[in-house]
Amino acid sequence: FDLEMVKVFSEELNVPVIASGGAASPSSFVEVFEDANADAALAASIFHDRLYTIGEVKQAIADAGISVRI
Numbered sequence: 001f002d003l004e005m006v007k008v009f010s011e012e013l014n015v016p017v018i019a020s021g022g023a024a025s026p027s028s029f030v031e032v033f034e035d036a037n038a039d040a041a042l043a044a045s046i047f048h049d050r051l052y053t054i055g056e057v058k059q060a061i062a063d064a065g066i067s068v069r070i
Helices: 003-012 026-034 054-063
Strands: 018-020 040-042
Touching: 003 026, 026 040, 026 054
Parallel strands: 018 040
Antiparallel strands: none
């Protein structure tokens, strides 16, 4: 994710910001929520390429204390 851009948008816009593109690992999701204040995030290739499972990503988010549906 482009954390700098997402953070600017999150701070300046009065609408939910969804980060898209650039997720490399489960920690990418933690960073985009904690550091860039995204309201949501999506990814495709890390799942299509079977690098990580959705469950692994959700667990990493939950382990960081971020609310996520398990």
